[in-house]
Amino acid sequence: MSPTSRSLDMIRKLVAFDTTSRNSNLQIIDFIRDYLASHGVTSQMVFDESGKKANLYATLGPTDRPGIALSGHTDVVPIDGQEWSSDPWTVAERDGRLYGRGTSDMKSFLAITLAMVPEFLARPLQQPIHLIFSYDEEVGCVGVRRLIALLKDFPVKPSAVIIGEPTDMKVIVAHKGKKSVRARVRGLEAHSSLAPKGVNAIEYAAEMIAFLKRMGQRCAKDGPFDEAYDVAHTTVHTGVIHGGTALNIVPKDCYFDFEFRYIGGVDPEAMFGELQAFVDRELLPAMHAVSPDTGISFEEISAFPGLDMPEEADLVVLAKKLAGANMVRKVAFGTEAGLFQQAGWPTIICGPGSIAQAHKPDEWVSLDQLAQCERFMHRLLDRACEKTAA
Missing domain, CATH: 3.30.70.360 (Alpha-Beta Plaits)
Structure with missing residues (x-):
């Protein structure tokens, strides 16, 4: 099974933005905001002190109850000093893989999430699906802290968070x-x-x-x-x-x-x-x-902080069903997940691509991983349309 052309097109668009952490991320955030607006979705922006970077928060579906948030960072690590076989900011497809900075970490997850928006909105959502896109994760999980500090006071907030860092679509319940x-x-x-x-x-x-x-x-x-x-x-x-x-x-x-x-x-x-x-x-x-x-x-x-979710937690049980997995794993690398859990939201990590490809020249993600992520999203959508959805 191959990923949809809609997902592939969105990956190409997101990778084209040079969102190296030292740069502003407003171009990609404005693009996402405008894209969501074209589908009738309003976004909330949380800026840094300089006004040159922003987090984005949006809700699809009902606004009177909590739902699962799909979260990821927009920034990428530098390409300085790396020897690439092709332009890092232009996606190249070769041998069942997409090459480009951020294809694995983690613009493919963001792109598939955005590509799914029309499908999310076309279905009778009983529980909302929230979108959280942050800045400066690669330099210490800086940006999302500002959003989390305000999120508790938002009228509509998540019940749980799924972060799409590259895990080969394995469910991660803990990190250091x-x-x-x-x-x-x-x-x-x-x-x-x-x-x-x-x-x-x-x-x-x-x-x-x-x-x-x-x-x-x-x-x-x-x-x-x-x-x-x-x-x-x-x-x-x-x-x-x-x-x-x-x-x-x-x-x-x-x-x-x-x-x-x-x-x-x-x-x-x-x-x-x-x-x-x-x-x-x-x-x-x-x-x-x-x-x-x-x-x-x-x-x-x-x-x-580290992440440490009990395997019997409702979110973990759900994530295993969405991923078609029987096992969960722990990873050494850090993410924003511990910050969300520390703030009170159950959180797991599951996304396309491998950390083994992240941050390297010729970073890549396989088309099979993208298709798996789409299946995950469709199962999540089915779940969000159930009247008994948690």
């Missing part, structure tokens, strides 16, 4: 949470021949990085564990470090970025507290003994 932090070390410059008279910012950063590595090793050895994940334990990772200006100068400044990706039951603030206690106990006294102007500070880069 994340806390990422930048540590800044302020040392004291000196000529390298007088190194003991300075405070080497890189060396003190290295002390913290080594401490974080030991924390990660402890998590791997002692747990807790959840074998449903590919990596069954909480992980600690340092990914960026910058410091120093010349070999013959004791470096005054150094910063590095690290993250915790934690499973359910693990408190990332407690883990961060361990690092802070180590700094206060072991590092700052030695630094201040040389100069009181030295120090270490921390800045949170981003954070989002």
